[in-house]
Amino acid sequence: MNATAITPDTTGHRDVRENTLAITGWGVVTSLAIGAEEFTTAIGEGRSGLRDVTGMFDEELPEHEAFAMPDFKVRDHLGRKGTSFFDRSTSLGLLGCTLALDDTDLTVTDDNRDRFGIVLGTTAGSIKATSDYSRETLEGDKPFRVNPVLFPNTVMNCAAGQSAIWLGLKGVNATVAGGRLAGLSALRYARNQIRRGYADALLVGSAEEFSPHTAWFSHRQHAAEEGRVKVGEGSAVFVVENAEEVRAQGRTPDAEVLAVEVGTYGAPGREPDAGAGLADCIGRALRRAAVEPSQVRAVATGESGIARLDDIERRGIESALGAEVWRVRASEWVGECQSASGSLQLAALLAGHRGHPELDGAVSVVTSVSPDGGVGAAVLRGWHRARGDHRG
Amino acid sequence: MNRRVVITGLGPVSSIGTGVTAFGRALRAGTSGISAISSFDSSGFPHYMAGEVPDFDPKALLRTLSTSEWGRTSLFAAAAARLAVEDAGIDEKVLAGAAAGSSIGTTSGESQVIEALTAEWVHSGLDRITPAYAAQVPASRLATAVNQELGLTGEAVTLSTACSASNYALGYAYDQIVTGDADYMIAGGADSVCRWAHAGFYRLGALTEKVCSPFDKDRSGILTGEGGAALFLESLESATERGAHIYAEVLGYGLNCDANHMVAPDPVSIAACMRRAHHNAGIAPADVDYICAHGTGTPANDAMEAQAVVEVFGTRPPPISSIKSMLGHTMGAASGFGAIASALALDEGFLPPTTNYRTPDPELPAIDPVPNESRPAQPKVVQNNGFAFGGNNAITILGRVA
Numbered sequence: 125m126n127a128t129a130i131t132p133d134t135t136g137h138r139d140v141r142e143n144t145l146a147i148t149g150w151g152v153v154t155s156l157a158i159g160a161e162e163f164t165t166a167i168g169e170g171r172s173g174l175r176d177v178t179g180m181f182d183e184e185l186p187e188h189e190a191f192a193m194p195d196f197k198v199r200d201h202l203g204r205k206g207t208s209f210f211d212r213s214t215s216l217g218l219l220g221c222t223l224a225l226d227d228t229d230l231t232v233t234d235d236n237r238d239r240f241g242i243v244l245g246t247t248a249g250s251i252k253a254t255s256d257y258s259r260e261t262l263e264g265d266k267p268f269r270v271n272p273v274l275f276p277n278t279v280m281n282c283a284a285g286q287s288a289i290w291l292g293l294k295g296v297n298a299t300v301a302g303g304r305l306a307g308l309s310a311l312r313y314a315r316n317q318i319r320r321g322y323a324d325a326l327l328v329g330s331a332e333e334f335s336p337h338t339a340w341f342s343h344r345q346h347a348a349e350e351g352r353v354k355v356g357e358g359s360a361v362f363v364v365e366n367a368e369e370v371r372a373q374g375r376t377p378d379a380e381v382l383a384v385e386v387g388t389y390g391a392p393g394r395e396p397d398a399g400a401g402l403a404d405c406i407g408r409a410l411r412r413a414a415v416e417p418s419q420v421r422a423v424a425t426g427e428s429g430i431a432r433l434d435d436i437e438r439r440g441i442e443s444a445l446g447a448e449v450w451r452v453r454a455s456e457w458v459g460e461c462q463s464a465s466g467s468l469q470l471a472a473l474l475a476g477h478r479g480h481p482e483l484d485g486a487v488s489v490v491t492s493v494s495p496d497g498g499v500g501a502a503v504l505r506g507w508h509r510a511r512g513d514h515r516g
Numbered sequence: 517m518n519r520r521v522v523i524t525g526l527g528p529v530s531s532i533g534t535g536v537t538a539f540g541r542a543l544r545a546g547t548s549g550i551s552a553i554s555s556f557d558s559s560g561f562p563h564y565m566a567g568e569v570p571d572f573d574p575k576a577l578l579r580t581l582s583t584s585e586w587g588r589t590s591l592f593a594a595a596a597a598r599l600a601v602e603d604a605g606i607d608e609k610v611l612a613g614a615a616a617g618s619s620i621g622t623t624s625g626e627s628q629v630i631e632a633l634t635a636e637w638v639h640s641g642l643d644r645i646t647p648a649y650a651a652q653v654p655a656s657r658l659a660t661a662v663n664q665e666l667g668l669t670g671e672a673v674t675l676s677t678a679c680s681a682s683n684y685a686l687g688y689a690y691d692q693i694v695t696g697d698a699d700y701m702i703a704g705g706a707d708s709v710c711r712w713a714h715a716g717f718y719r720l721g722a723l724t725e726k727v728c729s730p731f732d733k734d735r736s737g738i739l740t741g742e743g744g745a746a747l748f749l750e751s752l753e754s755a756t757e758r759g760a761h762i763y764a765e766v767l768g769y770g771l772n773c774d775a776n777h778m779v780a781p782d783p784v785s786i787a788a789c790m791r792r793a794h795h796n797a798g799i800a801p802a803d804v805d806y807i808c809a810h811g812t813g814t815p816a817n818d819a820m821e822a823q824a825v826v827e828v829f830g831t832r833p834p835p836i837s838s839i840k841s842m843l844g845h846t847m848g849a850a851s852g853f854g855a856i857a858s859a860l861a862l863d864e865g866f867l868p869p870t871t872n873y874r875t876p877d878p879e880l881p882a883i884d885p886v887p888n889e890s891r892p893a894q895p896k897v898v899q900n901n902g903f904a905f906g907g908n909n910a911i912t913i914l915g916r917v918a
Contacts, residue, residue, distance in 0.1 A: 183642060184642075184643070186643070237775075238772070238788070241771075241773065242773075246655075246676065247653065247654045247655070247656070248625050248626070248630070248653050248654060248655050249676070251630065251653065254624075254630055254712070255630060255633065255634045255637065257712050257715075257716065258630060258631050258634040258710075258711065258712040259634050259637065259638055260712075260715070261711050261712055261715045262634065262635060262638050262711075263638065265560060266560065267560045267561060267711070267715060268560070268561055268562065268715045268718045268719060269719075270712070270715045270716055270719050271719070272716065272719040272720045272721075275716035275717075275719065275720060275779075276778040276779060276905050276906070278624070278712060278713070278716065279623055279624070279676075279678045279904075279905045279906065280622075280623070280624075280625065280655060280676035280678070281676060281677045281678050281904065281905065281906040281908055282778070282905075282906065284677075284906060284908075285773070285778055285905065285906020285907055285908065286778065286906075288773045288774075288775040288906070288907065289775050289776060289777070289778070289907070291775075292775055293773065293775055294772055294773050294774070294775045294785065294788075295772065295773065296771045296772065296773070297677070297771070297772075297773035297775075297906065297907070297908050298675060298677055298684060298771070298908075299675065299676045299677050299906075299908075300673060300674070300675060300676070301622070301625060301654070301655035301656050301658075301674040301675070301676040302656050302673070302674070303654035303655075303656040303657075305656065306656070309656075309673055312671070312673075313673070313675075313688065316688065316691050316692075316695075319695070320691055320694075320695075322771065322796075336642055337633075337637075337642065340642040340643060340645060340650075341633075341645070341650035341653065342650075344643075344645055344646075344647040344650055345647045345650050345651055386671050386672075386673075387669050387670060387671070388617070388659075388660060388663040388664065388668060388669055388670065388671070388672040389669060390664070396669060401669065494654075494656065494660075495651065496654070496656065496657055496660045497660060497664065498656065498660060498672060
């Protein structure tokens with residue numbers, strides 16, 4: 125049985141239910157599967173995306189296995205033309221965007237491209253592209269002999285900017301550097317753009333690449349954590365529109381994002397306690413969504429075996445939703461994907477709905493916790509896909 | 517809820533001055549913040565000037581954060597935020613107990629941290645990198661630093677839309693207060709001078725040698741710069757109630773994307789962004805009294821920006837000056853400094869100059885760049901331009917509170 129206690133609303137947010145966001149299509153790129161259909165099947169079968177990554181890079185890696193895609197080449201999916209200079213984060217983000225557009229019944233036309241935009245989350249862009257660029261300036265006696273063509277790959281909005289060019293989307297184009305909160309922060313940013321009427325449709329998601337850098341950064345920080353989930357990479361992108369308008373058009377969304385709430389507390393072990401903060405966020409999100417804690421069927425967590433972070437998440441969830449609520453641990457299938465993790469957690473919930481009409485209307489929650497004290501929660505209500513593809 | 521939003525605190529940490537008084541004085545005087553690079557070894561580079569903040573002393577400015585745990589850019593953001601809150605004169609406990617957060621823009625986040633890690637990679641190997649540096653890489657820490665310095669438990673969002681990021685941040689903060697999601701927001705941006713950006717702009721042919729001279733016929737590019745810019749935002753009602761000094765009102769903003777080229781600006785798209793910002797702010801072009809330019813000083817940017825201005829405002833546009841002539845290009849902080857300069861222009865009654873201006877560009881006949889000396893004026897509405905790699909255009913509109 126779920127606990128019904130909600131921590132009091134201490135931040136003064138008003139109890140209003142605003143127009144919610146509809147998700148009308150989605151795309152994922154992971155070592156587990158590429159594309160919403162394939163991802164749904166793979167999750168249903170309980171498969172793992174863990175791969176042998178030996179020899180994936182020139183540099184030695186700390187571990188032989190990761191949730192990475194050693195054979196992934198963007199040109200295999202999008203062609204050779206125009207893709208040769210893309211860094212890996214850009215490739216993952218752009219492919220996620222194209223797959224999401226393939227999966228929706230909304231089409232990009234000259235009539236809507238000015239109000240159709242992109243919001244992508246990241247940790248720090250392509251860390252490998254940036255570090256490689258930085259490295260060029262440290263080697264040899266001509267530190268300025270860097271490749272100007274690769275310079276845009278060092279800015280964090282490269283994936284969103286290149287995706288806009290590729291897809292011809294001239295609306296709001298934003299990059300949210302949210303780290304482990306990136307998926308939820310991107311959704312929150314998108315919600316604001318749509319409710320304020322600045323955009324009609326947005327591709328919203330987040331991407332994280334696997335590289336020797338990300339592998340070693342993680343290893344050097346967390347190697348002592350015994351239950352740690354191995355590092356991964358991937359992207360998940362959602363087509364997001366105003367739910368009211370989608371329904372008025374007689375279309376059925378895959379899900380409605382009813383609320384996204386975030387907060388900033390102390391890093392693990394410091395005040396104010398992020399576990400209590402997460403409980404507060406979940407409670408606030410449920411009130412905004414006009415949903416009782418007992419109605420929450422599942423929580424897709426970001427848990428990845430780093431004890432001090434998982435502890436915050438567990439305490440937040442138990443306090444707001446009780447100890448019995450079903451937890452979906454997406455990282456077991458797709459790995460610890462940092463900024464992509466929140467979006468992949470959401471995708472895992474959508475995969476659960478996609479082929480299961482009996483779950484129509486069920487409410488679930490996504491939670492995220494960052495090592496710096498950031499926490500967040502989203503509430504969504506999902507439906508199955510009547511057809512495998514909106515376009516039938 | 518549809519509240520009016522005002523700016524009641526300014527926090528610049530810049531090469532021309534730290535704190536609103538010093539910054540404002542330097543802005544009026546046309547002071548140069550450009551010096552020889554000291555934050556990295558620039559030997560081997562043909563060009564070696566930048567707008568660094570060599571006297572940045574985070575320990576003297578910050579009260580909460582342990583400075584050793586944070587990268588330089590996060591410290592810029594937190595220090596600027598601290599100054600903005602002090603300038604706003606709001607009780608710190610009231611603020612920490614309220615629905616308050618931050619949105620901070622950046623281009624390269626903790627670039628100096630990534631450079632330090634890269635140096636360790638080159639000299640010792642990735643297996644020897646310092647774990648504490650790895651923990652400082654996420655750019656999300658910029659806004660987190662602001663919230664933790666001030667004890668804010670609300671949202672902390674870092675928007676990394678390159679060189680227009682502060683305008684994105686200001687727009688987002690404005691929306692949070694308009695809608696009632698937050699009662700107080702700190703908006704701004706931060707970036708640090710770094711070696712790779714210096715090299716990259718040099719190789720793009722966009723880096724000038726010693727002097728940045730926007731809109732000049734002989735302009736030859738940018739100088740990179742750094743710093744932190746923060747603005748304190750609250751509702752008009754809240755500011756009036758507590759008797760706060762109001763610098764300016766945020767009237768609105770506009771965002772769009774060129775979707776055309778990663779680095780080349782698109783005047784048609786920039787003009788569309790201006791119209792979008794005007795529409796959102798409920799103003800007409802004729803209402804704008806001054807434009808704080810993106811004005812990087814590259815031949816292409818200034819020509820395209822001028823073309824878009826003429827497209828929207830006609831052949832007699834309002835004065836348009838570039839404070840990058842003094843600060844250099846502070847990247848993700850640039851439009852934050854632009855917003856601070858715009859707020860001061862509205863509040864104190866002057867137009868900041870474009871310094872280093874010698875020769876009018878016959879290709880830009882409509883442009884009045886407020887050459888070399890600040891000008892007394894009483895602007896009522898100011899437009900603050902921000903453009904970026906990725907075609908990320910962002911324009912904010914500020915006004916004097918009527």
